[in-house]
Amino acid sequence: MASLYSPNFSISNHNSSVILFRNQNLKVPKVTKLKVSCNGDGDPGSKKEKGFVFDRRNVLIGIGSLYGTLSRDTLSLAAPISPPELTKCGPPDLPAGAKPINCCPPISSNIIDFTFPKNPQVKVRPAGHLVDATYLRNYEEALRRMKALPLNDPRNFTQQANIHCAYCDGAYHQVGFPDLDFQVHSSWLFFPFHRWYLYFYEKILGSLIKDLDPNFCPSVLELGFTQCSKTPTLFFGSAYRGGEDSDPGGGTVENIPHGPVHVWIGDNTQPNLEDMGSLYSAARDPIFYSHHANVDRMWTIWKTLGGKRSDITDPDWLESGFLFYDEKKNLIRVKVKDCLDTTKLGYVYQDVDVPWLEAKPTPRLRRTVAMNFGGGAALAAETSKTTKFPVVLDSSVSTIVKRPKKSRNEREKEEEEEVLVIEGIEFERELGVKFDVYINDEDDVAGGPSKAEFAGSFMNVAHKHKHKHKKMKTNLRLGISELLEDLDAEDDEHVLVTLVPKFGKGHVTVGGITIEFHK
Numbered sequence: 001m002a003s004l005y006s007p008n009f010s011i012s013n014h015n016s017s018v019i020l021f022r023n024q025n026l027k028v029p030k031v032t033k034l035k036v037s038c039n040g041d042g043d044p045g046s047k048k049e050k051g052f053v054f055d056r057r058n059v060l061i062g063i064g065s066l067y068g069t070l071s072r073d074t075l076s077l078a079a080p081i082s083p084p085e086l087t088k089c090g091p092p093d094l095p096a097g098a099k100p101i102n103c104c105p106p107i108s109s110n111i112i113d114f115t116f117p118k119n120p121q122v123k124v125r126p127a128g129h130l131v132d133a134t135y136l137r138n139y140e141e142a143l144r145r146m147k148a149l150p151l152n153d154p155r156n157f158t159q160q161a162n163i164h165c166a167y168c169d170g171a172y173h174q175v176g177f178p179d180l181d182f183q184v185h186s187s188w189l190f191f192p193f194h195r196w197y198l199y200f201y202e203k204i205l206g207s208l209i210k211d212l213d214p215n216f217c218p219s220v221l222e223l224g225f226t227q228c229s230k231t232p233t234l235f236f237g238s239a240y241r242g243g244e245d246s247d248p249g250g251g252t253v254e255n256i257p258h259g260p261v262h263v264w265i266g267d268n269t270q271p272n273l274e275d276m277g278s279l280y281s282a283a284r285d286p287i288f289y290s291h292h293a294n295v296d297r298m299w300t301i302w303k304t305l306g307g308k309r310s311d312i313t314d315p316d317w318l319e320s321g322f323l324f325y326d327e328k329k330n331l332i333r334v335k336v337k338d339c340l341d342t343t344k345l346g347y348v349y350q351d352v353d354v355p356w357l358e359a360k361p362t363p364r365l366r367r368t369v370a371m372n373f374g375g376g377a378a379l380a381a382e383t384s385k386t387t388k389f390p391v392v393l394d395s396s397v398s399t400i401v402k403r404p405k406k407s408r409n410e411r412e413k414e415e416e417e418e419v420l421v422i423e424g425i426e427f428e429r430e431l432g433v434k435f436d437v438y439i440n441d442e443d444d445v446a447g448g449p450s451k452a453e454f455a456g457s458f459m460n461v462a463h464k465h466k467h468k469h470k471k472m473k474t475n476l477r478l479g480i481s482e483l484l485e486d487l488d489a490e491d492d493e494h495v496l497v498t499l500v501p502k503f504g505k506g507h508v509t510v511g512g513i514t515i516e517f518h519k
Helices: 050-062 133-148 157-168 190-208 232-236 252-265 287-302 377-383 410-415 481-486
Strands: 020-022 068-070 075-077 111-113 123-125 177-181 321-325 331-335 347-349 397-402 417-428 433-439 454-460 471-479 494-503 512-518
Touching: 133 157, 133 190, 157 190, 157 321, 190 287, 190 321, 232 252, 232 471, 252 287, 252 454, 287 347, 397 512, 417 433, 417 454, 417 481, 417 494, 454 471, 471 481
Parallel strands: 111 331, 123 347
Antiparallel strands: 020 397, 068 075, 321 331, 397 494, 417 471, 417 512, 433 454, 433 494
């Protein structure tokens, strides 16, 4: 299942105690004591246990792979994720009911560093709903020829599908850290890994049908997204460096729409929603590549929207790398920094309308939700039901969250995005889970993105890791500045946050809810 996880940034080091209540005749008391975690600098590398992270990086110094740079308030040591060692690839950790498979690629002693094609012909990846019958026949023939290659040929379709299994289900560990999995989901590696993956898949397909279509490109399964991501951290996900645990937290697109599409297409008659619905098997379905072409397209669109929407400049991201076989069966070492411009890679996307860009639900009439839940007797009654986080999401849960800043002017909002943080989301990683998040929602009627109060969603596509405990713990970060404007809530001291479990009810624990600001 192409996994969707939540963004992990910094986690408050206190135990949040807030007024918490189930949505049954909901009455929210006015809260005067509320602990709020605010990370003002929005540093993608910040972690809940800085000392632990530093110790891990200190180990890296011993193997000579680090250089030091001094950031504003922490010592940041360079630790990009290195490409995996193919000779140390092992069996993947598969979900229950899955047939044993070998996801490891053929071994090559010769690794070539990627170089840009000279004077590449820029091809157009077409919108799937606009392709003609000839295109479909050519694509089917390309897949037939790819599947007919010897099974030990790295260009074979099964070998290509196994790339996703190996990078996503514990077959690789981080170089120098045998107890840490190499994982390309739920972090800032999600977008660049899948871009490179599709790049080589496309090269191989094209080379197999040059006689039919010398300009062949995989089609795009076009879907949109509406969650607001005004900063690189919110869009790409959290930092993931060498020597750190995987799954720090994915960006908004990885959560929605990426994850639900995997689950929706997966076969519910299979034990783990194979093929698309499970990480280890997702790439066995050709639609996987069209789906991820659309995810890649969203990256290109996002960078055209202005503001702070630009690629990450952190060297640890730019220097992280992967290994792929090309259309000539050469093993190629690639880096993130070389995939940022698709025209240099030789492709663009078909220019079509993007109706979801401006789509926005109409807010309901203004009602100051978080300020209208009474005091006195009501407060006393609700205080008796006070629950300390963590809380299990077995039904809808609402809580009042204090905002560190309110009534910000346009310049302040331009400089810093207000971010809602759902902290310490914990669940067994082999379970598919999803919950929606609402701000100042006044009723229990489900609505999803069609409701103005909808802030976003968290989703996990089931997968396993052999080197970690079964449980995954991560965070979700959602930009809410524009949402608060739409709800006319910018001057409110508190917001009402509601979590609505969609599936995996009773299997997800949330550690706390806070608000922080990202520069």
